[in-house]
Amino acid sequence: MKAILIIADGLGGRPTDYNGKTCLKAAKTPYLDDLAARGAVGLMDPIGPGIRPGSDTAHLSILGQNPYKVYTGRGVFEALGVGMEMAPGDVGFRANFAAVELVSRGLRVLDRRAGRISEGQKELEAVINSIELSEALDIDFEFRASTQHRGALILRGNGLCHCVGGTDPKQAGTLVCTSRPTEEGDIDAQRTAAALNELTKKSYEVLCNHPLNRRRVEEGKSPANILLCRGAADLPSLQSIESVYGVRGAVIALGSLYRGIGKSLGMKPITAAGDASSLDEDPAAIAEMSLAALSEYDYLFVHIKGPDNAGHDQDAAAKIAVIERIDRELIAYLDLQLDWRTTHLAFTGDHTTPIDYGDHTAEPVPIIFVGPNVLPDKVKEFNERAATEGGLGRFSGQALPILFNYNNWLPKFGS
Numbered sequence: 001m002k003a004i005l006i007i008a009d010g011l012g013g014r015p016t017d018y019n020g021k022t023c024l025k026a027a028k029t030p031y032l033d034d035l036a037a038r039g040a041v042g043l044m045d046p047i048g049p050g051i052r053p054g055s056d057t058a059h060l061s062i063l064g065q066n067p068y069k070v071y072t073g074r075g076v077f078e079a080l081g082v083g084m085e086m087a088p089g090d091v092g093f094r095a096n097f098a099a100v101e102l103v104s105r106g107l108r109v110l111d112r113r114a115g116r117i118s119e120g121q122k123e124l125e126a127v128i129n130s131i132e133l134s135e136a137l138d139i140d141f142e143f144r145a146s147t148q149h150r151g152a153l154i155l156r157g158n159g160l161c162h163c164v165g166g167t168d169p170k171q172a173g174t175l176v177c178t179s180r181p182t183e184e185g186d187i188d189a190q191r192t193a194a195a196l197n198e199l200t201k202k203s204y205e206v207l208c209n210h211p212l213n214r215r216r217v218e219e220g221k222s223p224a225n226i227l228l229c230r231g232a233a234d235l236p237s238l239q240s241i242e243s244v245y246g247v248r249g250a251v252i253a254l255g256s257l258y259r260g261i262g263k264s265l266g267m268k269p270i271t272a273a274g275d276a277s278s279l280d281e282d283p284a285a286i287a288e289m290s291l292a293a294l295s296e297y298d299y300l301f302v303h304i305k306g307p308d309n310a311g312h313d314q315d316a317a318a319k320i321a322v323i324e325r326i327d328r329e330l331i332a333y334l335d336l337q338l339d340w341r342t343t344h345l346a347f348t349g350d351h352t353t354p355i356d357y358g359d360h361t362a363e364p365v366p367i368i369f370v371g372p373n374v375l376p377d378k379v380k381e382f383n384e385r386a387a388t389e390g391g392l393g394r395f396s397g398q399a400l401p402i403l404f405n406y407n408n409w410l411p412k413f414g415s
């Protein structure tokens, strides 16, 4: 048996999205509607009713984990997702190249994304990695650039702690933050914060006069003249899915966060075409990659970021268009190519990202399960409202174990 879980990030919406309809309702999705007609539909609270999910915590919950027990922060998943390895005791951060200017009070952020820099990141990565932190700290670090301004940082050494604030003020026009322990008197956190602050300062020193940045400034572009970090996290204690269910899986996701979440659970990250240089998703390419991966692995987790990006941009037309493209290029292809005698598929979102609000909200998201062991219900279309009539009712997270149940992969609880 094979299983495939597809998560369209930020899929859910509200009736205020588009002329009284959610984007999913407004989108023409004949292939998803057909899956709904053949399968069982329900509403899933990504974590629980009234819990407003982040993408990371929502994914952990949907993949069968308890985020309240295992979530330590996004930094660790970012680091794993860009191909770094983390050991217990390391502290990982999400890192951004940013543009700053020196003012009398400190360093002021001009552009948190350094003009979405698309050149020379590996060169700048090497410059960052050549920085030496003061010997007294006895802390090593490794930085890895990924796509555009994005990257991840790992601090390594004895006596580190992830209970520190970041240096990224998360808003242009404000000063670069000084990292501080989240609890006063935590010696390990003080050391960690001191290392991060020193690295941040030195990143500015080595990057501000770098030839690449001088050229960018001459060309009127934002320089990538500092590294800003956030989301400090240590390695969560997660059991691999293989150790629990005895099946081997892979993850297809362009976003490093999602690749990292899959990897933290023992999934093999499958690099996507164009992965190194852009986050442009091509549902048709993802469809082909998925089919190839399914021949090799027992199960697959596929992540698509498009609907969430459009939701954050508050662009209903773009969200509708990307949902229609997923339907036409990914779902139609899989429906045609999968062996439905031996495959179960689940399709859902990780949370709601309504157009009006432009950020995640706590409503449940519709979900479909389809395959030979799924008892079809009466729902014939796939959207939030139709899902209220679905045979699966309303449940919280756990989509992957629910999918695995149809493949008879679940261990028994009790005797």
Ligand SMILES: [Zn+2]
Binding pocket: 009, 010, 054, 055, 056, 058, 308, 350, 351
């Ligand atoms: Zn999300």
